[in-house]
Amino acid sequence: MTRTLISETVLRRRRGRLLHLTAVAVTVVVFAFVFLFPLYWMVTGAVKDPDELARATPTLIPETWNLDSFATAWTQLQIGKYFLNTAFYAVGGWFIQIAVDVCAAYALSRLRPWGGRVVLGAMLASLMLPATALLIPAYMTVADVPLFGVNLLNTPWALWLPAAANAFNIYLLKRFFDQIPGELLDAASIDGAGRLRILWSVVLPLSRPVLSVVSIFAVIGMWKDFLWPFLVLQDPDTQTLSVALSRLANTSYITDSEMFAGLVIASVPMVVIFLALQRQILAGLSAGGVKG
Incomplete structure (x- = not known):
């Protein structure tokens, strides 16, 4: 018999299965956001224009894509x-x-x-x-x-x-x-x-x-x-x-x-x-x- 946090009887019920899947999905999304957002912010910050990056109100999606910053960073x-x-x-x-x-x-x-x-x-x-x-x-x-x-x-x-x-x-x-x-x-x-x-x-x-x-x-x-x-x-x-x-x-x-x-x-x-x-x-x- 496998021991789990939620019994098999509860998982057989439609409401229990729905609550279980919802809890798993919310947990995965939250953890993915916590771990992946810093990487996203770093990558988007690299392609933003310096003026856009210096704004008081940050932008989640870059307005301009400046890929030259990678070549400049490599040399400078x-x-x-x-x-x-x-x-x-x-x-x-x-x-x-x-x-x-x-x-x-x-x-x-x-x-x-x-x-x-x-x-x-x-x-x-x-x-x-x-x-x-x-x-x-x-x-x-x-x-x-x-x-x-x-x-x-x-x-x-x-x-x-x-x-x-x-x-x-x-x-x-x-x-x-x-x-x-x-x-x-x-x-x-x-x-x-x-x-x-x-x-x-x-x-x-x-x-x-x-x-x-x-x-x-x-x-x-x-x-x-x-x-x-x-x-x-x-x-x-x-x-x-x-x-x-x-x-x-x-x-x-x-x-x-x-x-x-x-x-x-x-x-x-x-x-x-x-x-x-x-x-x-x-x-x-x-x-x-x-x-x-």
């Missing part, structure tokens, strides 16, 4: 340069996160070291801390790395190293690794495969769904992050796209419509990635949560 804001910076940081952060998180999850799931439960509990407890509470300790660490005395500010490592050990990704990977039958790993071990060979040849090929999810989260997280890159990348030549747009927004030669156009360009890659890979995201999230 140097979006191509900062786009490449952000892509470089995202790819490097993805590689380091995958390397660190996979090894940590594999060790906790299959190697089971002494104190592994304590380590996993400490990692999960770190998720309860607000990210802003860790900004000052993290900044002091990358500004003067303990023992080494190296300053990582304005370098890619200031972004990559703090994001390397992601507690959520490690937990997600560990949950998936726990579902892999032990017989497969034992068979590989009998054939002479070592721990690393088992990880590379057996575990990783079976973990493609969850690896896809972790990869998507890693790339999107590096791409859209603003506060941390704003703190550690003060050199304009090293800044990400979001930080550069924030800095250039205060300049006098950039109009509001050109800034909106820059924001649209910066948002397009992540929107495309999410729409194209949303099935993989849902499949990967649910893959490790069900015993099979």
